[in-house]
Amino acid sequence: MTDEQDLGITSSKSHQTGDWYAEVVQKGEMADYAPMGGFIVTRPRGYAVWERLQENLDGWFKETGVQNAYFPLFIPESYLEKEKDIVEGFDPEVAWVTHGGNEELEERLAVRPTSESIIAPFLAQWTRSHRDLPLRLNQWCSVVRWEATETKPFFRTKEFLWQEGHTAHADEESAWDETMTRLDQYERLYEEVMAMPVMKGRKPEHDKFPGAHTTSTVEALMPDGKSVQGGTSHYLGTSFAEAFDIEFVDEDEEMQTAHTTSWGLSWRAMGALIMTHSDDQGLVLPPAVAPEQVVVVPIYSEDTQEEILEYSADIAAELDEAGVRVHLDDRDHRNPGFKYNDWELKGVPLRIEVGPNEMADGEVTFSHRPDGESITESREDLPATVEEHLDAVFAKLYASAEETLEGEIREAESREEILGTLGQHGGYVETGWCGDEACEEPIKDAIAAEIVMVPLDRDEEPIHDECAICGEEAEETAYFAKSY
Amino acid sequence: MTDEQDLGITSSKSHQTGDWYAEVVQKGEMADYAPMGGFIVTRPRGYAVWERLQENLDGWFKETGVQNAYFPLFIPESYLEKEKDIVEGFDPEVAWVTHGGNEELEERLAVRPTSESIIAPFLAQWTRSHRDLPLRLNQWCSVVRWEATETKPFFRTKEFLWQEGHTAHADEESAWDETMTRLDQYERLYEEVMAMPVMKGRKPEHDKFPGAHTTSTVEALMPDGKSVQGGTSHYLGTSFAEAFDIEFVDEDEEMQTAHTTSWGLSWRAMGALIMTHSDDQGLVLPPAVAPEQVVVVPIYSEDTQEEILEYSADIAAELDEAGVRVHLDDRDHRNPGFKYNDWELKGVPLRIEVGPNEMADGEVTFSHRPDGESITESREDLPATVEEHLDAVFAKLYASAEETLEGEIREAESREEILGTLGQHGGYVETGWCGDEACEEPIKDAIAAEIVMVPLDRDEEPIHDECAICGEEAEETAYFAKSY
Ligand SMILES: [Zn+2]
Ligand SMILES: [Zn+2]
Numbered sequence: 001m002t003d004e005q006d007l008g009i010t011s012s013k014s015h016q017t018g019d020w021y022a023e024v025v026q027k028g029e030m031a032d033y034a035p036m037g038g039f040i041v042t043r044p045r046g047y048a049v050w051e052r053l054q055e056n057l058d059g060w061f062k063e064t065g066v067q068n069a070y071f072p073l074f075i076p077e078s079y080l081e082k083e084k085d086i087v088e089g090f091d092p093e094v095a096w097v098t099h100g101g102n103e104e105l106e107e108r109l110a111v112r113p114t115s116e117s118i119i120a121p122f123l124a125q126w127t128r129s130h131r132d133l134p135l136r137l138n139q140w141c142s143v144v145r146w147e148a149t150e151t152k153p154f155f156r157t158k159e160f161l162w163q164e165g166h167t168a169h170a171d172e173e174s175a176w177d178e179t180m181t182r183l184d185q186y187e188r189l190y191e192e193v194m195a196m197p198v199m200k201g202r203k204p205e206h207d208k209f210p211g212a213h214t215t216s217t218v219e220a221l222m223p224d225g226k227s228v229q230g231g232t233s234h235y236l237g238t239s240f241a242e243a244f245d246i247e248f249v250d251e252d253e254e255m256q257t258a259h260t261t262s263w264g265l266s267w268r269a270m271g272a273l274i275m276t277h278s279d280d281q282g283l284v285l286p287p288a289v290a291p292e293q294v295v296v297v298p299i300y301s302e303d304t305q306e307e308i309l310e311y312s313a314d315i316a317a318e319l320d321e322a323g324v325r326v327h328l329d330d331r332d333h334r335n336p337g338f339k340y341n342d343w344e345l346k347g348v349p350l351r352i353e354v355g356p357n358e359m360a361d362g363e364v365t366f367s368h369r370p371d372g373e374s375i376t377e378s379r380e381d382l383p384a385t386v387e388e389h390l391d392a393v394f395a396k397l398y399a400s401a402e403e404t405l406e407g408e409i410r411e412a413e414s415r416e417e418i419l420g421t422l423g424q425h426g427g428y429v430e431t432g433w434c435g436d437e438a439c440e441e442p443i444k445d446a447i448a449a450e451i452v453m454v455p456l457d458r459d460e461e462p463i464h465d466e467c468a469i470c471g472e473e474a475e476e477t478a479y480f481a482k483s484y
Numbered sequence: 485m486t487d488e489q490d491l492g493i494t495s496s497k498s499h500q501t502g503d504w505y506a507e508v509v510q511k512g513e514m515a516d517y518a519p520m521g522g523f524i525v526t527r528p529r530g531y532a533v534w535e536r537l538q539e540n541l542d543g544w545f546k547e548t549g550v551q552n553a554y555f556p557l558f559i560p561e562s563y564l565e566k567e568k569d570i571v572e573g574f575d576p577e578v579a580w581v582t583h584g585g586n587e588e589l590e591e592r593l594a595v596r597p598t599s600e601s602i603i604a605p606f607l608a609q610w611t612r613s614h615r616d617l618p619l620r621l622n623q624w625c626s627v628v629r630w631e632a633t634e635t636k637p638f639f640r641t642k643e644f645l646w647q648e649g650h651t652a653h654a655d656e657e658s659a660w661d662e663t664m665t666r667l668d669q670y671e672r673l674y675e676e677v678m679a680m681p682v683m684k685g686r687k688p689e690h691d692k693f694p695g696a697h698t699t700s701t702v703e704a705l706m707p708d709g710k711s712v713q714g715g716t717s718h719y720l721g722t723s724f725a726e727a728f729d730i731e732f733v734d735e736d737e738e739m740q741t742a743h744t745t746s747w748g749l750s751w752r753a754m755g756a757l758i759m760t761h762s763d764d765q766g767l768v769l770p771p772a773v774a775p776e777q778v779v780v781v782p783i784y785s786e787d788t789q790e791e792i793l794e795y796s797a798d799i800a801a802e803l804d805e806a807g808v809r810v811h812l813d814d815r816d817h818r819n820p821g822f823k824y825n826d827w828e829l830k831g832v833p834l835r836i837e838v839g840p841n842e843m844a845d846g847e848v849t850f851s852h853r854p855d856g857e858s859i860t861e862s863r864e865d866l867p868a869t870v871e872e873h874l875d876a877v878f879a880k881l882y883a884s885a886e887e888t889l890e891g892e893i894r895e896a897e898s899r900e901e902i903l904g905t906l907g908q909h910g911g912y913v914e915t916g917w918c919g920d921e922a923c924e925e926p927i928k929d930a931i932a933a934e935i936v937m938v939p940l941d942r943d944e945e946p947i948h949d950e951c952a953i954c955g956e957e958a959e960e961t962a963y964f965a966k967s968y
Contacts, residue, residue, distance in 0.1 A: 032606065034556045035563065036593065041606055044551035044621065051552065067528035068535065072518045073595070073626055073643050074579075079519065092585075095558075097595065099580040100630035100642075109520065111557070111581065111595070122516065122525055137528065142557055142625075146584035158584075159557050 008341060009282050017224045021152070021275060028283030028346055030274065031153040038151050038158030042267075045346065048291040049270055050161065054140060056193050056288075057163065057265065060185045066136045066165060071118050073141075074109035079117045085243045086211035093146045095158075111144040116211075116236075116262060119166045120244035127258060130170050130250050134178065138165040154271030155228075155484050162266035168246055168258040172237075175259035179235040182263040183216045186231035189265070194273050195286040195397035196220050197405050198230055199428075201453025201479065206437040209262075213237030219452055219481075220272050221405045225426015227452045227481040228272045233263035271484070276401050277370070283347030284369055286397050287390040292327040294319060294386060295343045299336045299355035312354045315364065315382060322383035344369060349393045350386065370396045409479075415442055415469050418480055422449050428481045432464030432474030439469035443480055451478045492825060493766050501708045505636070508758060512767030512830055515637040522635050522642030526751075529830065532775040533754055534645065538624060540677050540772075541647065541749065544669045550620045550649060555602050557625075558593035563601045569727045570695035577630045579642075595628040600695075600720075600746060603650045604728035611742060614654050614734050618662065622649040638755030639712075639968050646750035652730055652742040656721075659743035663719040666747040667700045670715035673749070678757050679770040679881040680704050681889050682714055683912075685937025685963065690921040693746075697721030703936055703965075704756050705889045709910015711936045711965040712756040717747035755968070760885050761854070767831030768853055770881050771874040776811040778803060778870060779827045783820045783839035796838045799848065799866060806867035828853060833877045834870065854880045893963075899926055899953050902964055906933050912965045916948030916958030923953035927964055935962045 009027060011019035025031050030046035033039075042050065058068070080092055094110040112118065119137065127135060144159045151157060165182060169175040183200060190196045203215040212234040220230045238257045240246070246258040277284040287293045296319075298312040309330060316328040327348075329339045336353070343351060351367040358364050358376070365376045366389050377385050408427030412418040421429050422443075433439060433451070440451050454476045462474035493511060495503040509515050514530035517523075526534065542552070564576055578594040596602065603621065611619060628643045635641060649666060653659040667684060674682045687699040696718040704714045722741045724730070730742040761768040771777045780803075782796040793814060800812040811832075813823050820837070827835060835851040842848050842860070849860045850873050861869050892911030896902040905913050906927075917923060917935070924935050938960045946958035 032609070034602075035605075036556065036558065036560055039556040039558065041556065042554040044553050047552050047554055050554075068531045069528050070526040070531055070534075070626075070645065072520065072523040072525065073628065074520065074523065076520055094585065095581045095593075096583040097579045098582045101577040101632075109579070118518075121519075125516075142554075144557065148585075161554065 008345060009280055013223070013278070013280055018152075020280070024274060024278045024283055025153045028274075028278070030270070030283065033151060033153075038149075038156075040151065040153045040157055042161070045291050046270065049273070049285065049289045050267055052289040053189065053193065053269060054163070057185065057189055058140075060188070061138055061165070064181060064185075065134065066138045066167075068139060069137045070139055070141070071112075071115050071122070073112060075112050075115070075118045077108045077110060079121075080110050082243055083117055083211065086239050095144045095146050112141075113143055113145045114262075114264070115139070115141075115143075115164055116166065116240060117244075120240050120246060120260070123166065123168045123258070123260070124244050124246045127168055127246055127248050130248055130256075133170045133248060133258065134167055134174055136165070136167040136178070138163055152271070152484075154267050154274070160266050160268070162264050165261070165263045167261045168241070169260070170248065170250065170256065170258065172259050175261050176235055178261045179214070179216060179233045179263070182261070183218065183231075183233040186218045186233065186263075186265055189269070190218060190220060190230060191398075193286070193288045194269065194276075195394055196272065196276050196401045197398070199405075199453065199479075200456055202456050202458075203232070204437070204440070204451045204454055204478065205435065206440075207451070209234045209236075211236060211239045213239070216456060217453055219479075220276070221408055221427060221481075222272065222275050222484065223404050224275075225408070225482065227428065227483040228268065228275075229452070229483065230269055230272055231263070231265035234261060236260045236262060268484075276404070277397050278347070279370075281341075282345030284397070285347035285349060287349045287394055290325070290347060290349050292325050292343075292348050293390060294324055294326040294350045294352055295339075295348045296326065296328045296352045296354060297336055297339045297343075298328075298330060299353060301356075304356050304359075308354060308356065308359055311359050315352065315354065315379070318382055319386060322386075324383060324386055340367075350389055352386075368393050368396065370400065411463065412480075413464055413468050418443055418449075418468060419446055422447060422480060422482065426482060428452070428479045430463055430477050430479050431468040432462045432466050433476055433478035434467035434470055434472040435475040436467075436470070436472075439467055440478075442469060447482070449480050449482045452481045452483050453479045492829060493764055497707070497762070497764055502636075504764070505759060508762045508767055509637045512758075512762070514754070514758065514767065517635060517637075522633075522640075524635065524637045524641055526645070529775050530754065533757070533769065533773045534751055536773040537673065537677065537753060538647075541669065541673055542624070544672070545622055545649070548665060548669075549618070550622045550651075552623060553621045554623055554625070555596075555599050555606070557596060559596050559599070559602045561592045561594060563605075564594050566727055567601055567695065570723050579628045579630050596625070597627055597629045598746075598748070599623070599627075599648055600650065600724060601728075604724050604730060604744070607650065607652045607742070607744065608728050608730045611652055611730055611732050614732055614740075617654045617732060617742065618651055618658055620649065620651040620662070622647055636755070636968075638751050638758070644750050644752070646748050649745070649747045651745045652725070653744070654732065654734065654740065654742065656743050659745050660719055662745045663698070663700060663717045663747070666745070667702065667715075667717040670702045670717065670747075670749055673753070674702060674704060674714060675882075677770070677772045678753065678760075679878050680756065680760050680885045681882070683889075683937065683963075684940055686940050686942075687716070688921070688924070688935045688938055688962065689919065690924075691935070693718045693720075695720060695723045697723070700940060701937055703963075704760070705892055705911060705965075706756065706759050706968065707888050708759075709892070709966065711912065711967045712752065712759075713936070713967065714753055714756055715747070715749035718745060720744045720746060752968075760888070761881050762831070763854075765825075766829035768881070769831035769833060771833045771878055774809070774831060774833050776809050776827075776832050777874060778808055778810040778834045778836055779823075779832045780810065780812045780836045780838060781820055781823045781827075782812075782814060783837060788840050788843075792838060792840065792843055795843050799836065799838065799863070802866055803870060806870075808867060808870055824851075834873055836870075852877050852880065854884065895947065896964075897948055897952050902927055902933075902952060903930055906931055906964060906966065910966060912936070912963045914947055914961050914963050915952040916946045916950050917960055917962035918951035918954055918956040919959040920951075920954070920956075923951055924962075926953060931966065933964050933966045936965045936967050937963045
């Protein structure tokens with residue numbers, strides 16, 4: 001049995017962010033560490049959040065022409081090596097299957113780190129005529145990347161859950177539209193579902209997905225001043241289509257090479273969500289993803305127990321009927337204070353307290369998880385009132401995340417200024433950049449910050465005329481930040 | 485470009501069942517073969533069917549207290565070996581990951597063949613008090629079993645998609661109820677969603693899941709007379725709980741060992757579905773799982789094209805609005821005959837034909853996929869009429885599958901009779917059995933048939949007094965069949 005004081009969060013979000021995050025994830029019952037370093041177990045509460053993210057994104061994908069499919073978990077080494085035609089120095093950090101039962105395999109199989117090289121040959125097979133295009137596939141699956149880093153649930157794990165979309169198009173315009181459609185859907189997921197503003201941008205040339213023409217990204221700023229790459233959407237040009245022969249007969253009976261895209265969002269989004277909204281009391285979840293949106297806590301003495309439990313059960317039933325995800329905490333062996341702490345730890349966005357006063361007056365008392373605001377309302381029309389309060393909680397979460405981002409994009413015009421500003425404030429520093437990776441290095445070496453994005457629009461004038469590092473002519477605006 | 489005559493199914497279901505099945509799967513666009521033997525690619529039409537099976541089952545699971553979670557893809561060899569404590573001669577045929585990147589791993593990792601050994605330690609960790617029970621977890625994932633057999637999409641693949649449920653309970657009664665609840669849900673999936681009657685039973689002792697107290701099964705009879713194990717639900721007793729220390733403090737503050745269950749249904753269900761309903765024209769899918777329930781085919785000449793297309797689009801829009809999954813095939817470069825064949829091949833349960841006569845009379849013509857029955861109906865109240873016709877199609881499919889099963893359970897009282905009956909008719913042979921595996925062998929050796937089940941009820945009197953093979957006293961009724 002655990003001591004009660006161990007139940008709550010003991011680290012501080014602002015002072016011990018890493019420890020605090022690990023505590024929130026575990027005590028909020030989102031995930032546990034698996035026995036093998038780099039792996040985690042996603043617990044029911046964590047998986048329920050993932051299911052809500054999936055539901056939203058999957059619905060939008062399907063509304064916009066995407067079909068789900070499932071490709072093998074393993075990729076033969078020779079298939080993976082085809083990417084060497086596209087990417088120089090390709091050396092995949094993957095998990096290798098070498099034996100099946102007691103037999104050594106003739107060819108090693110990689111556990112998929114991403115599926116371009118196994119999906120592209122099928123896109124080629126299924127693309128015959130311009131009428132087959134656009135061809136839009138997506139799969140929800142797990143992938144493995146053998147990177148040796150400390151485990152950080154949802155942020156850094158060797159295995160992670162994600163979706164990967166793979167599409168083929170007749171021309172660049174259609175493929176570019178696709179790339180932007182998916183990026184916009186990722187932005188929408190963060191903003192409308194997770195209550196987090198994000199910035200859209202492009203990865204610098206040296207940090208693109210290998211083989212891509214353009215890698216676009218949504219970046220979210222965490223309260224500790226670091227940026228999280230929240231999802232990426234790649235316009236692959238014709239490089240994969242050329243390597244894998246994705247060709248089609250156009251309307252004039254001419255053979256053409258397709259343009260392809262790929263795009264992915266992983267459970268890292270859940271890491272960003274937890275990091276953004278949670279606090280020293282524990283997990284905070286926006287209403288759209290919370291496993292329970294409302295918890296009803298009855299407050300009674302021996303005398304009032306029966307009628308207050310009845311009143312509470314009525315409330316829970318009415319909300320459930322109205323489609324609210326509600327839980328009645330009628331545990332008799334726990335007092336209301338324990339229950340408050342417990343559900344705050346677990347991130348339930350809205351609490352309804354029902355005591356003798358509420359019952360006598362035909363009222364309920366709401367408590368908002370993010371700021372503890374307490375408001376008593378009439379019990380009449382409860383589902384509508386609850387809806388309003390859930391919206392209010394969402395608005396508070398969004399406003400607070402927006403505040404984190406606001407004012408956190410600062411200009412700098414020299415190496416010293418970049419280092420000083422990032423060192424003091426974190427956040428993003430925007431500066432003129434010549435486009436040369438060498439000019440990122442001094443910043444990376446000094447404080448492990450990097451260029452997390454440049455503007456999506458390639459024609460946008462750089463913010464300064466000169467590169468802040470080398471003084472050559474600036475080609476674009478670079479956004480430096482530390483990142484997860 | 486493919487020749488038109490290659491588009492249809494060229495093998496006969498009754499005479500070349502194996503070839504026919506492979507053709508239906510591929511030409512019906514359910515799946516393709518992957519480059520590695522034993523692996524397949526599930527195409528969008530196939531995956532859409534899988535999603536409908538998932539949706540139904542997942543909904544029922546959640547209504548009955550199950551929570552989804554996600555456990556690691558890999559299981560350390562030492563964890564898997566713990567099952568040696570439970571099962572003698574345990575030698576898992578699994579895919580082994582031996583290298584991560586360029587490094588050899590200190591301990592080999594198995595790609596999960598099933599997850600008891602990685603989930604049980606967490607059930608132990610999360611089970612403290614009787615208040616934590618029952619604890620019901622499920623995951624939807626892929627598993628790998630390195631069995632060297634010829635690939636048969638959905639029936640025999642090294643990797644397959646499934647769900648695996650794992651639960652812990654305070655006592656045998658609760659665990660047994662759980663086992664039966666899941667078996668009943670599998671039965672319901674087959675009967676109500678897939679239009680297939682199944683038989684419920686128990687695997688004989690020698691064919692139980694390793695370590696299980698009881699393995700229950702739903703068995704479906706295929707038109708070629710072979711049985712398919714359609715899903716299994718295991719009551720594990722306390723064996724896993726003992727090996728992995730799943731213990732709890734009961735209401736009297738005493739430590740108790742939990743009783744556990746596990747249960748799984750894989751995409752083999754899709755194989756059984758395809759095998760059962762499809763025919764020499766191609767795929768046949770029941771309305772509840774079909775990606776498109778209705779296809780509207782307009783029949784027009786140059787003169788009537790505009791108005792007939794408009795009338796058809798109207799119909800499709802009205803059905804879509806009503807929640808019917810409908811597709812309007814307005815391809816101008818294909819004639820109606822081609823379209824009929826194409827959608828018959830792809831298994832759409834109901835076709836609506838709209839020509840000049842239908843339009844003039846304010847009618848539509850329905851064609852039922854299973855038997856080609858053609859019925860003209862008023863265009864008024866179309867969604868309700870469509871619903872009726874979809875129900876009629878379901879009823880036809882169910883009746884036909886029921887007919888396959890009916891009369892296919894025959895009695896036999898000797899080795900010769902078992903062999904003769906199975907050889908001549910296939911199906912199930914029920915007979916008295918002493919319970920000894922040795923009495924299955926002569927049948928297995930002669931015609932590769934085996935005891936696919938015995939009655940669920942252990943107290944049921946055997947159908948005959950004596951074992952048909954050895955003549956000793958019969959303990960139970962055995963159902964012999966060939967199986968997939
Ligand atoms: Zn420079
Ligand atoms: Zn016998």
